[in-house]
Amino acid sequence: FIKFAHMNETLFEDIFEVKEIDKDGKKFDKVSRLECFGETFEIELIIDINVDIYPMEVNEKFTLALTKSLIPGKPDEGVFDQSNRKSLLDKYEYVMYGKVYKHEEERGPVPKVYVSIGKIRFFFWLILN
Helix, strand or coil: CCCCCCCCCEEEEEEEEEEEECCCCCCCCCEEEEEEEECCCCEEEEEEEECCCCCCCCCCEEEEEEECCCCCCCCCCCCCCCCCCCCHHHHCCCCCCCEEEEEECCCCCCCEEEEEECCEEEEEEECCC
16 A cells, blocks of 8 residues: 555655546536545545535645544544544635545556545546656
8 A cells, every 4th residue: 555654643645736627518506526636645536525615726736645543642433522632624714524435546547546434535546647
């Protein structure tokens, strides 16, 4: 698997630029499919975002991070912690909770990672130069 470890709890983090929005047409009123490209790791990302809550534009940049837990040093318990203690939520404007449900590292030269966030899914893959 691709190794990305910047912080103790962060598995992956990169800045992405939105290249296209709803390339194949808009399928849902409040959700758009964004095709993006990562600056540091040159990763292509396809992600569905609720643009009613967090509108995005072509050429706009955002940071995407995958973590084990929102609270450093504490394992994820699967429930929202409403104690207002410091967490990674403080670092971002838009946060989604989900699971990495599949990764294909051995099925070809380009590893793919699939993530499910409720009914929204996204995946990304590494472009090998």
